[in-house]
Amino acid sequence: MQVLDSHLVRSDAMIGSFNLDVGSVYDSEEHTFQNKWLLLTSMEESKSSGAKGYLLVSISVIGQGDDLPIFKRTEDDFDIETNLIQPAGVDVRRGCFNLQVFQAEDLPQMDAGAFEGMKKVLRVGEEKKELVDPYLVFSFAGQSLETDVKYTNDHPQWNQELRLPIRFPSMCERLKLTLKDWDRLSTDDYIATGFIDINEIGSRGDDGFLPTFGPCWLNFYGSPREFDTFNDDYEALNMGRGEGAAYRGRVLVSMSTELGEPPPEDIVSISSHDIQRVDKYRRLRKYHLYAAFINATMVSETDRSVEFEVSIGNYGNKLDERVTPQPSTTQPTNAVFDGNHYYFLPWTKTKPLIAINSEWEDISFRLDTLNIILHIIAKLEKHIGHVKTCIKSGASESEVATHVIKTIDKLIEDCRSPLPEFGDMKQYANALDHRRYELRRRVLFEVARRATILRQEAIEPEETVDELEEYLIMLQEIAVEPQNSLPDVVIWMICGSKRTAYIRVPAYQVLYSDQRRDACGLFCGRTFSYFLKYLKVKGKDDNRYAIPAMLRLKLWLGLECHSENFRKGMSDSTIAVYAETYENQVNIMGQWSDKGLLGRPKYSDSTGKL
Known part of the structure; x- marks a missing residue:
């Protein structure tokens, strides 16, 4: 099996290949490889050069009288590592994702409060309003680790580090973080699911860097927050199947990547020094x-x-x-x-x-830079559309050339404009902020350099538009803010x-x-x-x-x-x-408090209604 680059017609268009004998397939169960990942290698280079990619296949070898198997597509949470086939002698580096989970906040109610309501009526014990027992699941390539369960706590503090072993490079592109609610009598409920794209928190190439993230808050979205005793029609949104419609809390996490053999302990407590180190990221x-x-x-x-x-x-x-x-x-x-x-x-x-x-x-030190790049993209898209309209409308060559030159000149001017420095916010910038800042500067410099050469070359307007659209793709790749x-x-x-x-x-x-x-x-x-x-x-x-x-x-x-x-x-x-909102309090023994209010909520309009 060979994977080729469709844009190349040269002899070196081969990306990677995988060889296997028919007998190995026929000797397997039902003569079938079902949803197997094949590790691709280069035929020209040595196998020690590593993986060139991964290919998901289902293969069957059928003899006379055999039944035709039914191929089913894998799910998102499919266990990839145990279904990976790789050639002997291929050097796949091992590593570890170290995810530090500090705390969560704003988690919604997940359990019925009927019993707690009885406590309030009978005045027995202390009424608990945090009707959720959260824990976090960290998943990648079919493997997962879990934090401890924090009972009746919608602002839990875990302060745990999850060390998930990986194979590098991996065929998976997203880290999955799932907030779940522990239940004693039934299966655990999904609170919300979040994803982190590895391509956005890492970079390849000579100046590339391993995936790193945070310390930073990660927002979670899913179905509407309002608790329903019966089944939630949109519970699948909390599992990450579709766009989450409502905010369902956020988690403060930090992640780093280490190459080599993973440590023996997969879950450890975070040191007090690291806990204090993230205090500055909680400043509101x-x-x-x-x-x-x-x-x-x-x-x-x-x-x-x-x-x-x-x-x-x-x-x-x-x-x-x-x-x-x-x-x-x-x-x-x-x-x-x-x-x-x-x-x-x-x-x-x-x-x-x-x-x-x-x-x-x-x-703002992150989003200001992001918005500047988005403004460059918006202007470039507008100008490219204008040039295309001129070409389609049959405008004269001089008019088309004038619009092309204006587009290139404006792009060069925008890309040469320096990005704002971190300034006083430098103390809040983490490793990924510095890495992405340098990556964006390099891309803007490269686009300006190539656009300058393009302006000097007298090529056809259609080819110029194709080149400008390549610059647009380069800019769109850096117009993402994972944090x-x-x-x-x-x-x-x-x-x-x-x-x-x-x-x-x-x-x-x-x-x-x-x-x-x-x-x-x-x-x-x-x-x-x-x-x-x-x-x-x-x-x-x-x-x-x-x-x-x-x-x-x-x-x-x-x-x-x-x-x-x-x-x-x-x-x-x-x-x-x-209208104005009033805070209602009652004076008991000389102390003002919202405890003991009768007939009025804590906040109301002037009539006393919520």
Whole structure:
């Protein structure tokens, strides 16, 4: 079996090959190799040069009278290491992923609180609100390790290091982290699942580096947080099958890679020095999130009132009783038929404005650089599209050449503009931050160098466009931030008390920066149309392809000290506050507290309603 490079027609187009005899297949069970990974090697080079790739195959050798086997595709959690076939003498280096798991926070309720409610009524024992028993599973290439179970704790602190042995290079590309809830009487439930792409936290080549990550918070997404005693229709989202729609907590982790024989102990406690070392990554700053709604149309719900909720992380979640209330939703409104085709919400002169306070780590030194590269990509895509339009429309050669030269000149100028340094935030930058910063600088320098040569060469416009699209791919590969600890902004459409549709907006797209204008998010403070979508499980047939709603709004996220910049952008508007939230307390023996409140919640409006 040979794997070849389809772009090459030369004799050295061979990537790798694997040889096996027919008898070995026929002697196996049912004369079949089912879902086996073959390690590819180079025929020209020695086998000690290592793996050239992996090929997943199912092979059967059938004789007269034998039944034809049924081939089934492997699942994502398939045990790869035990189904790997490699030639004798091939040098596959062994190594180990060292994952330090420190703590988690904002985990949702996973267990019914019926018994705890009885405790409250009978006043027996202490009522526990953290109805979750979490532990974390670290998986790669079919192997996994687990942390200890922390009982009734939605902010657990594990402080454990999981050492998972690997073969390097591996055919797997993602690390899998799964939060689970321990159950005594039934199978453990999935809280949420997160993935880390190895290609994003490592690099190949002469200046490459082994996968490394953190210390950094990793966000988890899945089905809506609201606990249901009965089965969750979208539980598969918590297993990583489909796009998670709701924020379900986050975990502080750090990972490094070591080559060589793995240590004898696979789970150890983290030293107190390492625990203290990550304290600086827990430092929080106050953020403000604004959402100015312009209009809502294409609304599919016509029988019940509709409201839209905006949240970031757990802040703004109105259906979670453990979250401090914030003005995070629009007023419930019934959709109106426009007389033609669509239903819309009748927001006329008075538009909803939502403001949410939250606290997160300041990672502007990462996201500023990311947004600068995204701005370069957006401009290059726009210019390439313009050149293609000119070519298709039959414009003159001089006009096409003028647009091509402008595109190249602008690209060279953008790539030569220096990326912002870490500055005062250098103490919060980890090893991966420095590695990716240098990688991005090298790629930008290489694109500028190649674009300069391209400008000097007189080649056809079509070939120039092909070359520019190669530069676009190079830039897109570095326009990824694996250590984005800011959760996505989630906009929900709520009908009655049920969440029906959502849209996730990455926080960096609406993040404000005071460093440079192109360091702000692409949609920061800009009016943009967002198309909501229904929750959908991967692989599950769902015929609801209609758009639930289309929202046109402005989103702005930034530090509290920069919030004045949002109000400057709303100069054509008048902002009015119609309601205030009150904190209710009672005076017992001269002490003010929210303990002992009768008939009123901890937070309410002026009438005492939640």
